[in-house]
Amino acid sequence: MTRKSYFEDFLVGATLSLGEHTFSQDEMIAFAEKFDPQPVHIDPDAALKSDYGGLIASGLYTCSVMMGMLTRQVLLDSSAMGSTGIDEIRWLKPVRPGDTMTVSLVIEGARLSHTRFDRGVIVMRWDGANQHGEQVVYVRAKLMFGRRPPPAMDSLLV
Amino acid sequence: MTRKSYFEDFLVGATLSLGEHTFSQDEMIAFAEKFDPQPVHIDPDAALKSDYGGLIASGLYTCSVMMGMLTRQVLLDSSAMGSTGIDEIRWLKPVRPGDTMTVSLVIEGARLSHTRFDRGVIVMRWDGANQHGEQVVYVRAKLMFGRRPPPAMDSLLV
Numbered sequence: 258m259t260r261k262s263y264f265e266d267f268l269v270g271a272t273l274s275l276g277e278h279t280f281s282q283d284e285m286i287a288f289a290e291k292f293d294p295q296p297v298h299i300d301p302d303a304a305l306k307s308d309y310g311g312l313i314a315s316g317l318y319t320c321s322v323m324m325g326m327l328t329r330q331v332l333l334d335s336s337a338m339g340s341t342g343i344d345e346i347r348w349l350k351p352v353r354p355g356d357t358m359t360v361s362l363v364i365e366g367a368r369l370s371h372t373r374f375d376r377g378v379i380v381m382r383w384d385g386a387n388q389h390g391e392q393v394v395y396v397r398a399k400l401m402f403g404r405r406p407p408p409a410m411d412s413l414l415v
Numbered sequence: 416m417t418r419k420s421y422f423e424d425f426l427v428g429a430t431l432s433l434g435e436h437t438f439s440q441d442e443m444i445a446f447a448e449k450f451d452p453q454p455v456h457i458d459p460d461a462a463l464k465s466d467y468g469g470l471i472a473s474g475l476y477t478c479s480v481m482m483g484m485l486t487r488q489v490l491l492d493s494s495a496m497g498s499t500g501i502d503e504i505r506w507l508k509p510v511r512p513g514d515t516m517t518v519s520l521v522i523e524g525a526r527l528s529h530t531r532f533d534r535g536v537i538v539m540r541w542d543g544a545n546q547h548g549e550q551v552v553y554v555r556a557k558l559m560f561g562r563r564p565p566p567a568m569d570s571l572l573v
Contacts, residue, residue, distance in 0.1 A: 309497075
C-alpha cells in the first residue's frame, strides 16, 4: 500500500506480503535473556541436549518480529487506533538461528464498531513460514482502524 | 514454589503470585522502537495529542514483561517443555510510564497429553493489574510440563 490505509482499504480475503526476516542467534538470545530466559532460548549447549536439539527462538520473539514488520509495512501509514486483543497464537515449528521467516497478512474479517461511528475492527492473520515453505507460526489479531473521512462538501459540487 | 515443579504440581484453581514490575518510559520506548514503532509507543509528544493522551506501552511489551516474570518465578525451576500456543490476549487498559503492574497466575485447567505418556498441558491465565487495582491485561496460554517421575523401585520396598 503506498497511500494511507483506512478501515475500508482492508478487503476481506486479501493477502498482503510483509517481507522476510532472517534470525541471528545473537538477537534471539538478547531478547530471551530479558523476556524468556529458558535454557533452550539462551544457552546453545543446553539447547543441544534438549528435545529441540539446538537453540530455538522464544515464541514471543517470533511474534515481536512479526509485529515490527506489520507496524513498518502497514500500521505506520494507516489510521490504526490500537488493538483490543489477540484471539490465537500457534507456534507450529521451531525457529532456529539462520532461519528466514516470510510473513504474510491475511484479512480474515471486517466489521464496523458497535459503539463508535468513525472506526471499525479488522481481523487479520499473520502467517510466518520458514525457508523450506513450512508454516512456523500464526497469529490471529483484532486491530481497530479509523474509517475513511467523507469527501469535503465542495468535492460534491457539480 | 521452592522445589522443581512438575505437571502434577499445578493444581487447577490455584493462584500464584508472580510479583510486580514498574514500567519506565525508557524501557517502553526501547522495546517499541524495535518491535512496535507506532508514535503512541515511542513519541511522547505525538502520544500526548493522541486519543490516549500520553505514551502507552506496546501490548506486546506488557506481555513480554509478564513472560519474563513467569519464566523466572516458575518455568526455570520446573519441567516446562514449551508452549503450543496462546488462546487469548486482551489489553483492557493502557499501561503508562511509572505504572506498577502486579501479575498473578491462575491455573485454569490441566490435562494429560493425548499422545505422550510423560507430559501434560496446563492452561494458565496471566492477570496483570495496575497500582489502582484495575486489570490491564490478561493472557490465556497453554504450556506443556513433564510429569513427575515415578518413585524408584527401592523406595517401594517394605
